[in-house]
Amino acid sequence: MKPRNKFEKAVLEQSKYLRPITKTQSKWAFRECIDHLAYRLPKGRTTCMDCGHSWVMNKHREACTCPHCRAKLQVKGTYERKLQQKQYFTILTTCGEFQVLRMFLLIVGMEKGYKAQTSIIEIGQYWWNMQGRKAVVAIQRVLGHYVDTFSYYSPMAIRNDNEAYQHIAYSPIFPKFKVTDILRRNGFKxxxxxxxxxxxxxxxxxxxxxxxxxxxxxxxxxxxxxxxxxxxxxxxxxxxxxxxxxxxxxxxxxxxxxxxxxxxxxxxxxxxxxxxxxxxxxxxxxxxxxxxxxxxxxxxx
Ligand SMILES: [Zn+2]
Ligand SMILES: [Zn+2]
Known part of the structure; x- marks a missing residue:
């Protein structure tokens, strides 16, 4: 959708200055937003699905620590060899005069013998100016079986707000916030x-x-x-x-x-x-x- 007014034009223009997600932020997402698992076979061979390392753990336990990468893991008795996990998360930041809530999709592929592969896709952002006026810049949502189906290669553009973006806005939020002065002055802590x-x-x-x-x-x-x-x-x-x-x-x-x-x-x-x-x-x-x-x-x- 083309910007319909000055405000949306300003938001879209400013959105080009958003920085890529940082190492700290993506590490946090990997650590906090998905499950960390050890797959254990009946005879005790156990694999850390985070780093792919395997060892023998004789007794079944609910949780363990990977002797290689030190990750805390939930133990699951299974013959499965791989899994994929998806989780949305958000980051609260500022850009220009705007307060911005960025929305991301984290996709992690895990397979025995390999280090987990992480990809992060930005779904879009909510933007508010100092008067609280809102705009959404995002990739295109497509109507599908699920609420949250997107056209992942569509451009970041001004979009109408809808329940898909609203749904994602509820996801885990990176705990370090960047907040505008006006929001601080109004009591945000x-x-x-x-x-x-x-x-x-x-x-x-x-x-x-x-x-x-x-x-x-x-x-x-x-x-x-x-x-x-x-x-x-x-x-x-x-x-x-x-x-x-x-x-x-x-x-x-x-x-x-x-x-x-x-x-x-x-x-x-x-x-x-x-x-x-x-x-x-x-x-x-x-x-x-x-x-x-x-x-x-x-x-x-
Ligand atoms: Zn490990
Ligand atoms: Zn939900």
């Missing part, structure tokens, strides 16, 4: 707290509430709100009031259900008296939870 980067990054660049929650250390609440956007919009005022009144929300999902129920019953959900129930988590609710809370608190209030 080298931790995604279980939130997918494609969700947290634009949110942190565009929504001051996200910055507030992150800086307050309320990362469980942040994760919940980003996964439940409608609740985020509807209950944010109530949430702020509860927090300002010193109320400790230990179960954000339970609390949200409860306040949502109050709202539907026409109660004033800006009144701290309602928003800060003292025994919300001590009561044992059974399904359907919503109805029980509703009844209990309707009577209680």
């Amino acid at each position: 080298d931790n995604f707290y279980g939130i997918v980067p494609t969700q947290l990054i634009p949110a942190l660049l565009t929504d001051s509430r996200v910055e507030t929650l992150l800086k307050a250390g309320s990362t469980d609440h942040l994760r919940y709100f980003l996964g439940n956007r409608r609740t985020f919009e509807e209950l944010w005022q109530s949430y702020k009031i509860a927090v300002r009144n010193g109320y400790d929300i230990t179960d954000i999902s339970l609390w949200s259900d409860y306040v949502d129920t109050l709202r539907r019953l026409g109660k004033d959900i800006h009144n701290p008296k309602y928003l800060c129930p003292t025994d919300l988590k001590t009561r044992q609710y059974k399904e359907p939870r919503k109805l029980k809370i509703c009844m209990a608190y309707f009577l209680y209030l």
Whole structure:
């Protein structure tokens, strides 16, 4: 797809300056993103599938260390001679003024007697400018049996975002991040707290509430709100009031259900008296939870 506007043109132009993946990064991917195996035959002949070295291990064990390359290996009793492993991974970096999430596919071929062969293919990148505007530069996705089927020799170009790229964005991330100043200023601290980067990054660049929650250390609440956007919009005022009144929300999902129920019953959900129930988590609710809370608190209030 051709760039449709100035922003996409700038992204595509900048993408030519991305550096090749480093030795450290590819080593990390090999070490952390795939399984490391020792194939053991019934009589004890054992082969390290990382380096191809073989030795005799008399007793079967769950795990061992390769005497040649020192890799920690899971032992598998099998007659198989080879295997292939594939895993996506990502790298968080910057390029020009942009925050970039790069997506890669690691393919490792392992065969007895040989050192494992590694290849890494870049699938593409997510790009965000300082205002949180997004573009995707990637190879072409093709519709196939699997979500993640790509045309590996297609050029890196501006692409529409889709579930294939989104799926890959969830993959293991190289733990050393390069982050723009603006993202740092907004409170990013080298931790995604279980939130997918494609969700947290634009949110942190565009929504001051996200910055507030992150800086307050309320990362469980942040994760919940980003996964439940409608609740985020509807209950944010109530949430702020509860927090300002010193109320400790230990179960954000339970609390949200409860306040949502109050709202539907026409109660004033800006009144701290309602928003800060003292025994919300001590009561044992059974399904359907919503109805029980509703009844209990309707009577209680
Ligand atoms: Zn080895
Ligand atoms: Zn998956």
